[in-house]
Amino acid sequence: xxxxxxxxxxxxxxxxxxxxxxxxxxxxxxxxxxxxxxxxxxxxxxxxxxxxxxxxxxxxxxxxxxxxxxxxxxxxxxxxxxxxxxxxxxxxxxxxxxxxxxxxxxxxxxxxxxxxxxxxxxxxxxxxxxx
Amino acid sequence: xxxxxxxxxxxxxxxxxxxxxxxxxxxxxxxxxxxxxxxxxxxxxxxxxxxxxxxxxxxxxxxxxxxxxxxxxxxxxxxxxxxxxxxxxxxxxxxxxxxxxxxxxxxxxxxxxxxxxxxxxxxxxxxxxxxxxxxxxxxxxxxxxxxxxxxxxxxxxxxxxxxxxxxxxxxxxxxxxxxxxxxxxxxxxxxxxxxxxxxxxxxxxxxxxxxxxxxxxxxxxxxxxxxxxxxxxxxxxxxxxxxxxxxxxxxxxxxxxxxxxxxxxxxxxxxxxxxxxxxxxxxxxxxxxxxxxxxxxxxxxxxxxxxxxxxxxxxxxxxxxxxxxxxxxxxxxxxxxxxxxxxxxxxxxxxxxxxxxxxxxxxxxxxxxxxxxxxxxxxxxxxxxxxxxxxxxxxxxxxxxxxx
Numbered sequence: 031x032x033x034x035x036x037x038x039x040x041x042x043x044x045x046x047x048x049x050x051x052x053x054x055x056x057x058x059x060x061x062x063x064x065x066x067x068x069x070x071x072x073x074x075x076x077x078x079x080x081x082x083x084x085x086x087x088x089x090x091x092x093x094x095x096x097x098x099x100x101x102x103x104x105x106x107x108x109x110x111x112x113x114x115x116x117x118x119x120x121x122x123x124x125x126x127x128x129x130x131x132x133x134x135x136x137x138x139x140x141x142x143x144x145x146x147x148x149x150x151x152x153x154x155x156x157x158x159x160x161x
Numbered sequence: 162x163x164x165x166x167x168x169x170x171x172x173x174x175x176x177x178x179x180x181x182x183x184x185x186x187x188x189x190x191x192x193x194x195x196x197x198x199x200x201x202x203x204x205x206x207x208x209x210x211x212x213x214x215x216x217x218x219x220x221x222x223x224x225x226x227x228x229x230x231x232x233x234x235x236x237x238x239x240x241x242x243x244x245x246x247x248x249x250x251x252x253x254x255x256x257x258x259x260x261x262x263x264x265x266x267x268x269x270x271x272x273x274x275x276x277x278x279x280x281x282x283x284x285x286x287x288x289x290x291x292x293x294x295x296x297x298x299x300x301x302x303x304x305x306x307x308x309x310x311x312x313x314x315x316x317x318x319x320x321x322x323x324x325x326x327x328x329x330x331x332x333x334x335x336x337x338x339x340x341x342x343x344x345x346x347x348x349x350x351x352x353x354x355x356x357x358x359x360x361x362x363x364x365x366x367x368x369x370x371x372x373x374x375x376x377x378x379x380x381x382x383x384x385x386x387x388x389x390x391x392x393x394x395x396x397x398x399x400x401x402x403x404x405x406x407x408x409x410x411x412x413x414x415x416x417x418x419x420x421x422x423x424x425x426x427x428x429x430x431x432x433x434x435x436x437x438x439x440x441x442x443x444x445x446x447x448x449x450x451x452x453x454x455x456x457x458x459x460x461x462x463x464x465x466x467x468x469x470x471x472x473x474x475x476x477x478x479x480x481x482x483x484x485x486x487x488x489x490x491x492x493x494x495x496x497x498x499x500x501x502x503x504x505x506x507x508x509x510x511x512x513x514x515x516x517x518x519x520x521x522x523x524x525x526x527x528x529x530x531x532x533x534x535x536x537x538x539x540x541x542x543x544x545x546x547x548x549x550x551x552x553x554x555x556x557x558x559x560x561x562x563x564x565x
Contacts, residue, residue, distance in 0.1 A: 041473070041476060044544060047543065047544055049549065061546065062563055063562070063563070064562030064563065065507075065508045065547060065557065065562065066506075066507050066508065066562070067562075068470055068471070068472075068511065069470065070546055070547060070562070071546070072546035072549075089544055089545060089546040089549060090544060090545070090546065091468065091469070091470050091544075091545045091546055091547045091548075092470050092472075092473065093470060093472035093473055093476075094472065094473055094476050096470075096473075097473060097544060
């Protein structure tokens with residue numbers, strides 16, 4: 031499979047690998063995919079008091095494109111508000127990494143991971159307000 | 162440590178032609194170019210003599226009569242000729258065939274083709290160690306079973322089937338027994354005087370000979386009959402027409418001579434290398450050997466690395482030339498059908514690697530490979546959320562995944 035230089039770069043030097051504290055009320059966690067399908071992404075975001083994402087971490091089980099897609103979005107997420115984050119589209123990820131058509135699903139999964147992480151964080155904050 | 166990368170550890174895919182073999186082939190391309198079927202001049206006689214010498218060498222490796230060896234273009238053609246040729250010849254006696262799910266595609270697809278033509282087939286599932294249970298084979302035999310095909314050595318996991326026991330059952334029931342030995346020559350001793358086998362396929366290029374040449378053993382006593390699949394000038398006693406490729410045949414003969422003379426020493430050396438590789442890789446957590454370790458050729462190690470994904474694994478180990486249990490070249494992930502037949506999960510089948518060691522593998526190659534695997538598996542697991550969950554003690558089979 032001929033990967034673009036950007037995919038290879040993210041695969042060789044993945045950015046922001048790691049985990050944040052799941053139980054921290056400022057941390058949202060999104061886990062998408064399934065092992066049997068060949069990819070699982072875990073994406074975590076941490077917001078500051080003004081609702082801006084100040085840190086993002088990922089771990090991905092999957093092919094080179096899946097690793098690169100999740101690595102790339104951790105870079106993009108930092109500095110964004112939750113609403114801005116939720117607007118990141120898979121097409122932008124696929125374009126930036128020049129993913130071949132058979133690997134578009136990796137970018138879709140990365141978009142899903144962002145949405146799941148944002149939803150988790152919003153749910154936590156709503157719980158807090160209710161409490 | 163100086164090793165040249167990529168390191169070739171894919172000897173089950175193909176082998177380099179041994180320099181001694183290549184040297185012996187060359188004069189038959191330029192100088193002794195005659196057609197072995199030309200009976201009227203010395204060009205033909207020289208070529209014919211070379212072909213018959215080679216036939217003798219192939220026969221000697223497996224203790225057969227040279228008249229029982231038919232030249233073909235390779236093991237795929239031998240399998241096709243044996244399976245389709247015997248099934249059609251004996252179809253008056255019955256139309257049921259027994260084979261195994263883990264056979265090479267060159268056996269499975271001819272059997273599938275026969276199914277389309279009205280034959281019925283049983284594809285036996287092997288045990289989790291890759292071996293065929295004799296009792297299950299016995300239970301599959303029907304009054305109309307005419308043919309059985311079981312490989313001697315599996316190409317993916319290297320396990321050695323009990324051909325003698327299966328052959329005895331076939332004899333008892335009057336079933337023609339074919340054995341694909343493409344992966345076995347030079348690795349396990351084969352004695353066709355003793356083994357109850359009627360048809361056996363061979364390939365040159367898995368045993369340091371050239372590609373494009375193979376042979377089929379066809380037993381004379383008791384005589385086994387076949388319907389030819391290639392019609393023409395009536396070469397090879399009418400079983401396989403086509404001008405003989407003298408230089409290729411000479412190469413196969415020389416390769417099989419070397420195998421006969423050197424296999425004992427070579428296999429001992431290769432076994433030491435395989436054990437060194439296995440011991441090194443077993444220092445990594447969560448690795449699983451696929452297929453029985455004892456009843457197995459020394460050249461093969463097929464091993465799954467849990468919690469890493471197959472394609473990223475192949476990307477990570479590009480310094481070594483190996484085969485993966487995963488055909489991830491497209492969006493559809495297709496795990497190895499051999500590993501699936503052993504009951505391996507998709508994840509473990511995907512993350513498997515077949516290391517196959519050969520004549521030119523060195524100890525340095527093995528040590529480099531072990532070090533590379535340790536570092537790359539470590540790196541990929543560092544990235545893997547599944548590995549993290551495993552370390553937290555989460556049972557991944559109990560997690561509800563959002564399948565996509």
